Amino acid sequence: MNKxxxxxxxxxxxxxxxxxxxxxxSIVRDLTDTGMRLSEVLKNRSNFPTHHYT
Known part of the structure; x- marks a missing residue:
């Protein structure tokens, strides 16, 4: 069992x-404050609009 x-x-x-x-x-803060995993954020990123700044 992995600890x-x-x-x-x-x-x-x-x-x-x-x-x-x-x-x-902000990303580091949000992940540590909420306990979310990066994989969860990436899996759900299609729910959010993306903005490309130049």
Whole structure:
């Protein structure tokens, strides 16, 4: 049986520090605050409009 490994507060801060944009920081914050998995976000992304900025 696989034991789930959760990120420590320090690891989350390291992830936020590594982000290059505020959008990346928001994604990390939202995932850690809600407990969602990235795979869940990607699976549901078709429910949201996409915007391409140039």
């Amino acid at each position: 789930k490994k959760y990120l420590t507060a320090d690891e989350v801060e390291d992830l936020k520090d590594a982000c290059e944009t505020s959008e990346e920081k």
